[in-house]
Amino acid sequence: METSLNKLTLRRQILNERSRIGEKSRREADRAIRETLLDQPWVQMAGLVAAYWSTGTEPATHGLIFSLWKHGTTVILPVLLPDGDLDWAVYDGPDSLAPGPYGIMQPVDTRRGVDTIRTAALVIVPALGVDRSTGVRLGRGGGSYDRALARVGPNVPTVALLHEGELLDGIPVEPHDQPVRYAALPSGIYATSVTGSA
Known part of the structure; x- marks a missing residue:
């Protein structure tokens, strides 16, 4: 894919390509990402995981979140604030979610504050793309996850699903862009150059 494009053009191109992925291929890809992540020791050992509830053509996180929760992991999901920042609340099973802004499902549990992500042992974020060398993620353009990632410690595994x-x-x-340490794809997990050892 040609990447010497501005972010807006690149977002449109990726979203267009995502819309062409067939349902069977999408399900197989989602399963591969979930199983690969759940096989990682640094995922298995994480007591508190910050994740997100996927929508649309994003790689699905619903099964991953449910599996982590059933394993005994505490999973926190974002609650979008009016200023675009992300508060966090605990996921307590599928019945603990309700539609939030833009129809995105979010937890109904007590909000824990924007700084709660600082305590996560693993952070899983959405992305439209990740630069393999810099780790910079291409998001939707709102800056919510860049603000959240800026609060995460340098040794915490941060993973974008692609x-x-x-x-x-x-x-x-751009100056506000925050890198991730890993990209998880159906073919495997790739470390970016910002990764030391997880």
Whole structure:
């Protein structure tokens, strides 16, 4: 994929390509990402995981979140604030969610505050793409996850979930952009250059 494009053009291109992925291929990809992540010791050992409830053509997180929760992991999910920042609340099974802004499901549990993400042992975030060398993620443009990632410690594994073809070279970088340490794709987990050892 050509990546010497501005972010807006790149977002449109990736969203267009995502819309062409067939349902069977999507389910297989979602399962591969989930199983690969759940096999990682640093995922299995994480007592508190910050994740997100996927929507639309994003790689699905519902099964991953449920599996982590059933395993005894505390999972926190974002609650979008009016200023675009992310508060966090605990996931306590599928019945603990209700539609929030833009129809995105979010927990109804007590909000824990924007700084709660600082205590997470693993952070899983959405992305449209990740730069394989810098770790910079291409988001939707709202900046919510860049603010959240800025609060995460440097040694905490941060993972963006992607479809094949979305690990890129040359994503344009802006001063507020926060890198991730890993990209999880159906073909495996890839460390970016910001990764030391997890």
